[in-house]
Each structure stands twice: as structure tokens, then as C-alpha cells.
Amino acid sequence: MKRSHALLLVFIRNTPHLELLLSILMFALGSGVAQYLGKPVNWVVFLLGQAWVLLILISCYFLKAYYDRVDFPNRQANTPGDNRDDCLPSEIEHKALLQAGLTTLCIAAVITVLLYSEHVITPLTMLFLCLIIILAFSYAMPPLRLAHSGYGELLISILIANIIPAIALILQTKEFHPILGTLTFPFTALLLATAIARTLPTYAHDTKCLRYTLLTRLGWQRGMSFHNILIIATYFLLGLAILQGLPWKLVSTGFLTLPIGAFQIWLMVQIGSGSKPRWKLLSLTSLALVILTMYFITFSLWTE
Numbered sequence: 001m002k003r004s005h006a007l008l009l010v011f012i013r014n015t016p017h018l019e020l021l022l023s024i025l026m027f028a029l030g031s032g033v034a035q036y037l038g039k040p041v042n043w044v045v046f047l048l049g050q051a052w053v054l055l056i057l058i059s060c061y062f063l064k065a066y067y068d069r070v071d072f073p074n075r076q077a078n079t080p081g082d083n084r085d086d087c088l089p090s091e092i093e094h095k096a097l098l099q100a101g102l103t104t105l106c107i108a109a110v111i112t113v114l115l116y117s118e119h120v121i122t123p124l125t126m127l128f129l130c131l132i133i134i135l136a137f138s139y140a141m142p143p144l145r146l147a148h149s150g151y152g153e154l155l156i157s158i159l160i161a162n163i164i165p166a167i168a169l170i171l172q173t174k175e176f177h178p179i180l181g182t183l184t185f186p187f188t189a190l191l192l193a194t195a196i197a198r199t200l201p202t203y204a205h206d207t208k209c210l211r212y213t214l215l216t217r218l219g220w221q222r223g224m225s226f227h228n229i230l231i232i233a234t235y236f237l238l239g240l241a242i243l244q245g246l247p248w249k250l251v252s253t254g255f256l257t258l259p260i261g262a263f264q265i266w267l268m269v270q271i272g273s274g275s276k277p278r279w280k281l282l283s284l285t286s287l288a289l290v291i292l293t294m295y296f297i298t299f300s301l302w303t304e
Contacts, residue, residue, distance in 0.1 A: 007096050014065040014097065016057060018287070022160050023053055025294040026187070030168025032301030033180050036250070039173050045118050048111050049171045052129075053164055055108040056136050062101035064140035064147055069094050071145075120171050128167040135159045150217035153199075157191035182244055183297065186237040186254070190290050193230035196223050197264065197286035200271070201279040224272050231261045234293075250304055253296035260289045 027050050035041055069090065112129070115121055138144040139155050146152045162184050169180050192214070199206065199215045200223070206216050215223040238254045264285045271277045 003092075007092075010093055010096060011062075011100060014062055016061045019057055019061070019156065019160065020054055022191070022290065022294065023057060023164050024050065025291070025298055026160055026165045026184070027053055027168040029183070029294065029298040029301060030165030030180060031172055032298050033165070033169050033177060033183070034172035036301045036304050037173070037177060037179070041172060042118070042120075045115065045120050045171050046168075048115050048118070049168060052108050052111045052115070053132070053167070055104045055111070056132055059101045059104040059108065060136040060140045062097050062104065063137070066094055066097040066101060067141060067145065069097070115171070120174065122170075122174050124174065124176070125167070125170050128163065128170055132159065132163055132167060135163065148212055150212040150214055153192060153195035153214040157188050157195065161185075161187035161191050179246065182241045182246060183251075186234045186241070187290075187294060189230045189237065190234045190293060193227050193234070193264075194286045194290045196227040196230075197268070197282055200224070200282070201277070221272070224268050227268055228265045231265055231289075235261065247304070250300050251297070253300045254293050256296055257289055257293045260285060260292070264289055 031041055031046055073090070112121075115125075135155055136159065139146050139152050139159075146155050162181070165180060165184050166176060170176060195213075196215050196218075199213045200220070203215055203220050203223075205211075206213055218226055235255065235258060238251055241251050242248055264282070267278065267282050267285060271282075
């Protein structure tokens with residue numbers, strides 16, 4: 001029982017909770033575009049597609065954790081905030097992560113067959129399903145392993161903000177619509193800003209341990225400036241969406257988080273000027289900003 005509990009903790013620690021939540025929101029956004037365009041939502045396809053996306057992400061992060069332990073066995077004990085249960089032998093932990101990653105991948109394959117039975121698998125659908133798999137495993141697995149290249153955050157941001165809502169829309173309508181790109185590009189910028197805010201507290205440790213992140217690639221000064229530019233760009237792109245013809249009522253809800261975005265920029269400016277960092281507040285603010293902005297626009301699509 002103790003070993004089972006330890007294995008469960010390993011799986012929980014290596015499950016990408018935030019990424020899964022954001023993927024759920026963006027998948028709902030993509031399906032909401034279909035609803036907005038007047039296409040009735042097939043709830044069986046919606047649930048199967050959502051489950052497929054989540055399983056691919058979970059498999060991706062389990063396999064990433066497995067290869068992290070293979071390639072960097074000494075790093076695990078030196079990670080800030082790591083509460084690893086030493087009663088579980090590392091060999092068992094490695095094997096469990098590999099088996100869990102392959103199991104979730106197999107379940108996703110079964111769901112693909114179920115989607116085929118719903119007659120929603122078209123060449124365009126297969127293209128995006130394959131694209132999700134390629135991006136996810138380019139992030140996690142050799143030979144690319146982009147998670148440790150400094151470009152992993154960019155890849156995951158594009159995957160969650162652009163590709164996942166696209167597959168949600170295509171599963172419902174069997175075609176892509178330009179309105180989706182107009183709505184999702186702001187979230188690419190916002191997710192990159194969130195990634196910088198989340199890695200800033202560990203910047204010194206990441207640099208010392210040669211962990212390559214977007215922030216270590218940019219440097220902390222340029223990274224903090226880029227973070228502020230990305231948040232400004234998010235609202236600029238939302239405004240541009242209105243100029244491109246999207247209804248004000250649909251897009252305006254995204255601007256409800258503008259005070260949170262301004263506060264996050266202020267926090268970053270304060271840190272850059274030498275004030276005492278308020279890491280927890282910065283982390284909570286960045287999470288609130290991205291989650292609420294996604295939620296408000298998704299809610300508008302479903303209720304428009």
C-alpha cells in the first residue's frame with residue numbers, strides 16, 4: 001500500500017495540472033467557435049476529442065519525466081520544492097512513468113478509433129491530430145527534447161493556444177475558420193508571458209544548473225521586458241480582432257482582465273527596479289490573468 005501511494009504521488013507530481021486546465025479551456029473555445037458559427041455541437045465528439053487531447057498531454061509529460069530521470073539523474077534531488085518520496089526506488093519510479101506514458105498513449109489510440117466510428121476523421125482532422133502528436137513528443141522525447149532547449153515554452157504555447165482549439169473546431173465542423181486564428185493568437189502571447197513569469201523565481205537556479213528555458217535564453221532583463229511587451233501585445237491583438245470584424249460584444253470580455261494585466265506588468269517593473277520580489281503574488285496574478293481571459297472569451301462564444 002505504501003508503494004502504491006508513492007506511485008500515485010509520482011503520477012500526481014508529474015501531471016501537468018495547469019497545462020491540462022488551459023487545454024480544457026482552449027478546447028472549449030474551439031468548440032465554442034463552432035457554436036458561434038451556428039454548428040450544433042456533437043457532445044460525444046466533444047468529449048472524445050477532449051479526452052484524446054488530455055491523454056496525449058499526460059503521456060507527453062510522463063515520458064518527459066521519464067527521460068528527465070534518465071538524462072539528468074542528479075537533478076531530481078536538487079529541484080526547488082521537490083518532495084520526492086525516497087521510499088520509492090528510482091528504478092521503479094522510472095519504469096512506472098514509462099508504463100504510464102505508454103498506457104495513456106494507447107488509450108488515446110483507442111479513442112482515435114472511436115472518433116473514426118463517429119465519422120469525423122477527415123484528412124484535415126488527421127493532419128491536426130498528427131501535428132499535436134509531433135509537437136507534444138518533440139517537446140518531451142529524444143532526439144529533439146525541446147523541453148530543455150529554451151524553446152519548449154514556445155512550442156507548448158502554440159500547441160495549447162492554437163492547435164488544440166483548431167482540432168476542437170475541425171472535429172465539429174470538419175473545416176477550419178479564420179475567426180479561430182483571430183481569437184487564439186492573443187493567447188499565444190499571453191501563454192508565453194505566463195511561462196516567463198512562472199520561471200522567473202527559479203532563474204538563478206536554472207542558470208546555475210544549466211537548465212535552458214525561454215527566460216535563461218533571453219536573460220532576466222530582456223525576459224522581463226519581453227514579458228511586459230507580450231501582455232501589451234495580447235490586448236493589442238484583441239483590439240485588432242475587433243477591427244477585423246469580430247463583434248465588440250464577443251471580444252470585449254477579454255478586456256475585463258486588463259487591470260490584472262496592468263498589475264502584473266507593474267509587479268514585473270517593481271522586481272526589475274530592485275524591489276523585494278513578491279513571487280507568490282506574481283505567480284497567482286499570472287495564473288489568474290491567463291485563466292480568466294480564456295474563460296471570459298470562451299463564455300462569450302458559448303452564450304453569444
